[in-house]
Every structure is written in structure tokens, then in C-alpha cells.
Amino acid sequence: MEYDLGSSAGPCDAALGDSPHCGPLGDGKSDGDLPLPQPTESRRGHHFSVAAYNAKLLPDPLARPASARVSDRLQFHPLAPEPHRATPSKESGHMDRTTVDQLLTTTRTVRKRLDLSRPVEPAVIQECLELAIQAPNGGNQNRYHFVVVTDPVKRAAIGAIYKKVFYQEHAPLSGAGDPGLPVYQQGSATQQNSASYLADHLGEVPVHIIPCVESRFETAGTFRQATRYGSILPAAWSLMLALRSRGLGTAWTTLHLYHEKEVAALLGIPDDVTQVVHLGVAYYTGTEFKPGPRVPARARTYWDGWGQQR
Numbered sequence: 001m002e003y004d005l006g007s008s009a010g011p012c013d014a015a016l017g018d019s020p021h022c023g024p025l026g027d028g029k030s031d032g033d034l035p036l037p038q039p040t041e042s043r044r045g046h047h048f049s050v051a052a053y054n055a056k057l058l059p060d061p062l063a064r065p066a067s068a069r070v071s072d073r074l075q076f077h078p079l080a081p082e083p084h085r086a087t088p089s090k091e092s093g094h095m096d097r098t099t100v101d102q103l104l105t106t107t108r109t110v111r112k113r114l115d116l117s118r119p120v121e122p123a124v125i126q127e128c129l130e131l132a133i134q135a136p137n138g139g140n141q142n143r144y145h146f147v148v149v150t151d152p153v154k155r156a157a158i159g160a161i162y163k164k165v166f167y168q169e170h171a172p173l174s175g176a177g178d179p180g181l182p183v184y185q186q187g188s189a190t191q192q193n194s195a196s197y198l199a200d201h202l203g204e205v206p207v208h209i210i211p212c213v214e215s216r217f218e219t220a221g222t223f224r225q226a227t228r229y230g231s232i233l234p235a236a237w238s239l240m241l242a243l244r245s246r247g248l249g250t251a252w253t254t255l256h257l258y259h260e261k262e263v264a265a266l267l268g269i270p271d272d273v274t275q276v277v278h279l280g281v282a283y284y285t286g287t288e289f290k291p292g293p294r295v296p297a298r299a300r301t302y303w304d305g306w307g308q309q310r
């Protein structure tokens with residue numbers, strides 16, 4: 001897969017970030033196939049119209065022919081409140097911290113509260129993906145890809161693979177009493193119940209998203225693995241946050257990866273691409289989510305050396 005990172009882009013190590021060795025991050029102009037929407041005036045200054053963006057570029061991204069696809073070239077975020085070159089406005093420094101903290105602490109893995117009968121608009125998925133790709137990625141190389149599956153037959157096939165792993169393959173592989181066994185298979189009755197429910201219904205979840213990253217790196221060293229996984233997992237989490245803010249819940253799962261190749265064949269994912277997670281997405285029922293139980297970060301925070309706490 002080739003990327004146009006700009007005319008003067010040079011070879012860039014995935015982990016170098018903003019190193020001068022990396023290509024330019026762009027000049028704020030749209031250099032893709034389609035122009036970015038022009039800023040419109042409002043009382044609060046310049047902003048991009050999300051509706052205009054979606055109407056122009058993303059009427060139905062899942063149905064667009066390959067020839068009309070938005071270019072792989074770097075573009076600045078279309079949903080940003082201001083063009084990136086504009087002087088930061090007063091508003092940009094003020095966030096509603098209560099809402100942000102609530103979003104961060106109550107975005108859960110949703111299983112039983114996924115609304116399996118309510119359709120999900122492709123545009124909202126694309127909008128959340130545009131937000132998600134603002135997450136960091138190694139060297140800003142943009143090696144992420146997202147396979148969105150809405151076809152009922154393909155969803156059912158993925159669901160069947162997941163169910164087979166969940167009930168027949170995974171527990172024996174991990175072994176009874178294995179502390180590595182995921183909580184959802186060794187935990188409370190509620191957790192098990194929730195996990196089994198998902199295994200029974202995954203194929204019916206209206207949208208499946210498989211975030212992928214280019215290249216294979218299972219035999220690579222820590223640096224390369226961390227860089228590759230780190231170039232897609234932050235976006236997957238941002239996607240969950242963006243979806244949650246729009247009333248959509250996500251079940252983060254990985255069990256299908258036991259049969260990654262089977263799913264790759266089903267979806268035409270190339271051999272040199274790695275799937276990293278599977279996200280089952282649907283509108284959620286109810287309104288309340290609570291913070292999840294966790295070992296407090298304080299108990300796992302070390303200052304100036306492993307084990308040294310304050």
C-alpha cells in the first residue's frame with residue numbers, strides 16, 4: 001500500500017513521530033481527490049460544517065464505488081472547529097471537563113445493551129472514524145484501515161467464528177484456572193452471562209468494525225510490535241469514545257483472531273495486513289453507564305523507579 005505523504009516526504013521510521021526525518025505533516029491544503037469543505041462563517045468564527053462534509057464527501061461511504069473514494073493522502077480533520085492554521089480561539093482552550101471525564105470513565109464494553117434491531121446510519125460510523133484517526137500513530141504514517149461490516153451474511157459468518165472460539169476452543173486453550181483466562185470467562189455469573197449473550201448474538205450486531213494495521217509483525221521485536229499495535233489501538237479506543245458520545249455502544253473483542261485468516265478471506269483483507277480487534281457496534285439501550293471496577297492507578301504508579309510509590 002502506498003501513501004502520498006507530501007511531495008518532500010522521505011523515508012520515515014514508524015516511531016520517529018515528528019522527527020525531521022519524517023515527511024511533512026501537510027500544509028493545511030486538501031491534496032486529496034476531493035476538496036475539503038470550505039470553512040463557513042459563524043458568530044463563533046470559522047468552522048467546518050459537518051453536514052456539508054458528510055453531504056459532499058460521505059453520502060454513504062459504504063456504498064461508494066472505489067473510483068470515488070476519498071484519497072489516501074493526508075488531510076486535516078474535517079470536523080475540527082477551525083482550520084488548523086487559524087489562530088486558536090478563546091473557545092478552543094475551554095472544555096467541559098465533567099463531560100469529558102464522564103465519557104472517559106463510562107465508556108464500557110457493551111454486550112447485553114446493544115440494540116440489535118435499530119439500524120445504524122453509515123454516516124455516523126464514518127464521522128466517528130474521522131474523529132478516531134486523530135489518535136496518535138507511529139511517525140504519522142497513517143497505516144490504519146477499518147473494515148466496516150454491515151452485510152448480514154458476513155456478520156453472521158463472523159458471529160459463527162466467534163461463537164465457535166468462545167464455546168469450544170478458547171477455554172480449553174487457556175486451561176481451567178489459568179489466570180490468563182479472560183475475566184469474561186472466569187468471572188462473576190453476571191460477566192459470564194454478558195459474555196455468553198454476546199457470543200450468542202454477535203452476528204446480529206448491526207455493525208462490525210475491524211481496525212487493521214498494515215504489515216505482519218508477529219515475529220518482530222518489541223519495538224516493531226509496539227509501534228504497529230500502537231498505531232491502531234489508540235484509534236480503536238477513540239472510536240469507542242466517539243461512538244459512545246453519539247449513543248452507540250461497542251463490544252471490544254479479540255477472540256475471532258484465533259481465526260484471523262478465515263475472517264481475512266471472508267472480507268478480502270490482504271495477507272500483509274494485521275487485524276487487531278473486532279468492535280461490535282450498535283445503539284445502546286438505556287442511558288446510564290458506571291465507571292468499571294479497576295485496580296486503582298495509584299497502586300500501579302511508580303515514581304522514578306519500579307515499585308517506588310508516593
Ligand SMILES: Cc1cc2nc3c(=O)[nH]c(=O)nc-3n(C[C@H](O)[C@H](O)[C@H](O)COP(=O)(O)O)c2cc1C
Pocket residue numbers: 107108109110182183184195198251252253254255256292293
Ligand atoms: C484486548 C482486549 C480483548 C478483549 N476481548 C474480548 C472478547 O473477546 N470478548 C469479550 O466479550 N470482551 C472482550 N474484551 C472486553 C473486556 O472483557 C472488558 O473490557 C473488561 O472486562 C472490562 O470491562 P469494561 O470494558 O466494561 O470496563 C476485551 C477487551 C480488551 C481490551
